[in-house]
Amino acid sequence: MRTTTKPAPPTVDPDRPDLTPAARKVLETASRLFYERGIHAVGVDLIAAEAGVTKKTLYDRFGSKERIVVDYLATRDARWRAYLAHHHDDAELSPTDRVLAVFDASQEWMGANSGKGCSMVNAHAEISDPAHPAYAVITGQKRWMLELFTRLAGDVAPDSARELGRSLMLLHEGALVSDGLDVFPDAFGRARRMAAFLLSAAKDAR
Amino acid sequence: MRTTTKPAPPTVDPDRPDLTPAARKVLETASRLFYERGIHAVGVDLIAAEAGVTKKTLYDRFGSKERIVVDYLATRDARWRAYLAHHHDDAELSPTDRVLAVFDASQEWMGANSGKGCSMVNAHAEISDPAHPAYAVITGQKRWMLELFTRLAGDVAPDSARELGRSLMLLHEGALVSDGLDVFPDAFGRARRMAAFLLSAAKDAR
DNA sequence: GAAGAGGTATACAGATCTGTCTACCTGGCA
DNA sequence: TGCCAGGTAGACAGATCTGTATACCTCTTC
Numbered sequence: 001m002r003t004t005t006k007p008a009p010p011t012v013d014p015d016r017p018d019l020t021p022a023a024r025k026v027l028e029t030a031s032r033l034f035y036e037r038g039i040h041a042v043g044v045d046l047i048a049a050e051a052g053v054t055k056k057t058l059y060d061r062f063g064s065k066e067r068i069v070v071d072y073l074a075t076r077d078a079r080w081r082a083y084l085a086h087h088h089d090d091a092e093l094s095p096t097d098r099v100l101a102v103f104d105a106s107q108e109w110m111g112a113n114s115g116k117g118c119s120m121v122n123a124h125a126e127i128s129d130p131a132h133p134a135y136a137v138i139t140g141q142k143r144w145m146l147e148l149f150t151r152l153a154g155d156v157a158p159d160s161a162r163e164l165g166r167s168l169m170l171l172h173e174g175a176l177v178s179d180g181l182d183v184f185p186d187a188f189g190r191a192r193r194m195a196a197f198l199l200s201a202a203k204d205a206r
Numbered sequence: 207m208r209t210t211t212k213p214a215p216p217t218v219d220p221d222r223p224d225l226t227p228a229a230r231k232v233l234e235t236a237s238r239l240f241y242e243r244g245i246h247a248v249g250v251d252l253i254a255a256e257a258g259v260t261k262k263t264l265y266d267r268f269g270s271k272e273r274i275v276v277d278y279l280a281t282r283d284a285r286w287r288a289y290l291a292h293h294h295d296d297a298e299l300s301p302t303d304r305v306l307a308v309f310d311a312s313q314e315w316m317g318a319n320s321g322k323g324c325s326m327v328n329a330h331a332e333i334s335d336p337a338h339p340a341y342a343v344i345t346g347q348k349r350w351m352l353e354l355f356t357r358l359a360g361d362v363a364p365d366s367a368r369e370l371g372r373s374l375m376l377l378h379e380g381a382l383v384s385d386g387l388d389v390f391p392d393a394f395g396r397a398r399r400m401a402a403f404l405l406s407a408a409k410d411a412r
Numbered sequence: 413g414a415a416g417a418g419g420t421a422t423a424c425a426g427a428t429c430t431g432t433c434t435a436c437c438t439g440g441c442a
Numbered sequence: 443t444g445c446c447a448g449g450t451a452g453a454c455a456g457a458t459c460t461g462t463a464t465a466c467c468t469c470t471t472c
Contacts, residue, residue: 020417020418020419021418022418022419023418036334037334038246038331038332038333038334040244040246040247040332041246041332041334043458043459043460044459044460044461045458045459045460053419053420054419054420054421054422055422055460055461055462056419056420056421056422056462056463057418057419057420059460059461059462060418060419061418063461064460064461065459065460065461116330116331116334117327117330117331118383121323121327121331121383121386121387122331123331124322124323124386124387125244125322125323125327125328125329125331125332126244126246126247126331126332127244128242128243128244128247128322138387139387139389142387142389143389146389146390166390166396167396167400169384169389169390170377170380170381170384170393170396170397170400171376171377171380172380173379173380173383173384173387174376174377174378174379174380174381174383175376175380176383177324177327177379177380177382177383178375178376178379180327180330181327181330181344181345181348181379183345183348183349183352183375184352184372184375187376190372190373190376191376194373194376194400194404197407198400201403226447226448226449227448228448228449249428249429249430250429250430250431251428251429251430259449259450260449260450260451260452261430261431261432261452262432262433262449262450262451262452263448263449263450265430265431265432266448266449267448269431270430270431271429271430271431
């Protein structure tokens, strides 16, 4: 990884108005199954059956399983970004609170989507070929998150934006995986407190 | 998860002297392929072919693919614990240095095993059934790591051992996944610095 | 009222996956 | 000498997987 190409904002519409009702049902069903059971463990027959749709319709709309996988990740990414934007628009927040709001949003998101961890990390575990079209979606989201944290950190302590951004990213990834493994409670609350500690230390060091 | 049963130390011998040479070759090959490509993406035919062994031998020794998966995770876990023990035995370290040595060991380990992240987390993404025998290996390792960090933290700041242990665990998980995703450099170095910061703050608060 | 988009139902092709079976070989050991 | 553990070689069974094909139905729209 670690290319020098730019952020890559071309995200899909989270509501997918381009899809027919049957196609939307397929994507929703596939997303749930992929997340709960893993990508390779879920076949197209199962997706079609659970979606209440014939396999022909599935292939007429998506063309291949690989395409459904890519759409699954891209749409979930788009929904997460929209979810996060909504959390940031909610009120006029201090720079520090805007950082902490990301951890709050993740906690709520994982609570709602009952957590098996990060779908991007999980997909990364199953996809070995960097040329796979899903790879760009996965790394794209992670780079977007890193840039988000770096930008938000810059509003708290401009001189250490890059350093702080990476540390916040590490905390967020740690909370995501810890929450999915469920080895100790309240991973996001903990990461949030640790983030607040880091931010206050960076502010004091000005 | 979050059972109340005890740690569960019954680990296998990392060198697996119980295996025949052909079986050891199978396990080594399977371990590499599972880690690089994912468990479901690798078939037993491929494992046998790459190991230079017939499929009959493979089934005579292991009985099922599931068993190879469990042995893959259990043996890797055992090797990691031995690797870590070796790092802790190396010299007489201060309590703080013993914590930081875990991050050093992980960095070296990932450097040698060229990282696609944590094999336990990756396996967790592919195994949905908690009754699967591999599940206990995965959660067992994570709980063991949490207890290790808690114990080591207790030697630095006894009053906050539990809290510190969880925070160190979160940092370590964050570094593992960040290293695997390769979205920013030197994740373990960063986690190590953050851990040192946390430990010094906990010591000052005594 | 013709056409086409978006469906259902179902069979099928071809590949791949886990697991089994028969037949044979080889070296160590009682 | 004979036995047996641990192999090789290779065919095969049965399930499952991705993807395609044929035939038909039902709206909406021009």
